[in-house]
Amino acid sequence: MKKNAILIAFLLVVLASTGCKSKVQKAEKLIKTELSKTLYDFDSYKPIETTVVKTNVNAFNDSACWNKASVLAYAFSKLDEYIEDAEEAKSHMEIWGRPTYYSSTYSDNRWYQYREEFNESVANINITIATINIIAKELKDLIAKLDTTQLAGWEVQHSFRCNTRGGHPEIGHFRYVISKNLKTIILEEDTESKEDKKTRELLENVLNGWTDLEPIEL
Numbered sequence: 001m002k003k004n005a006i007l008i009a010f011l012l013v014v015l016a017s018t019g020c021k022s023k024v025q026k027a028e029k030l031i032k033t034e035l036s037k038t039l040y041d042f043d044s045y046k047p048i049e050t051t052v053v054k055t056n057v058n059a060f061n062d063s064a065c066w067n068k069a070s071v072l073a074y075a076f077s078k079l080d081e082y083i084e085d086a087e088e089a090k091s092h093m094e095i096w097g098r099p100t101y102y103s104s105t106y107s108d109n110r111w112y113q114y115r116e117e118f119n120e121s122v123a124n125i126n127i128t129i130a131t132i133n134i135i136a137k138e139l140k141d142l143i144a145k146l147d148t149t150q151l152a153g154w155e156v157q158h159s160f161r162c163n164t165r166g167g168h169p170e171i172g173h174f175r176y177v178i179s180k181n182l183k184t185i186i187l188e189e190d191t192e193s194k195e196d197k198k199t200r201e202l203l204e205n206v207l208n209g210w211t212d213l214e215p216i217e218l
Helices: 002-035 063-096 105-144 194-207
Strands: 041-056 151-163 169-178 185-190
Touching: 002 041, 002 151, 002 169, 002 185, 041 169, 063 105, 063 185, 063 194, 105 194, 185 194
Parallel strands: none
Antiparallel strands: 041 151, 151 169, 169 185
16 A cells, blocks of 8 residues: 555656646747747757746736836837937027027027927927826726736746857846647747836836826926
């Protein structure tokens, strides 16, 4: 009886190990196919480590929430551009100086030119701020509707080596959410990417309590 119990326990460990390995192999095969579409030098691709764990639904593995946060990140990148444009125009206005009785027509025209650019940039800033607040509210609504008791699928952490466009070796770290049957990638996150880091940061901000941005007044 004791020998049978030991044998059963051994078989259970082997089966569990085989099942886990099978999940890793399936995930790696799916990821390899996906990376073959995006890596510049796919021939240099070599997997390092892959972990696969079950994950319930949450804001970070729901594709609709992640994509909405990605749109929010893009809106913030445009906001940064418009702020930079406004600061540059304001700097030029200060260089040329406000028109006076003694200033030249040329310098006056330059000041008016940059004032117009400044006003246009501020208008773009406020439009973008309003858009950001709308997107953030939409994201909050999406998060509120999530059923976190449901199984989302599998969260996969995957690291690999590959060569860059310049031929330099680097290590990539990606997070994937894969369907329950391990046949479909639901979302992909490059954990080293500036854009994906911003997406995650903003998603965390909305989860922890978003405060609407205030418009800029001239």
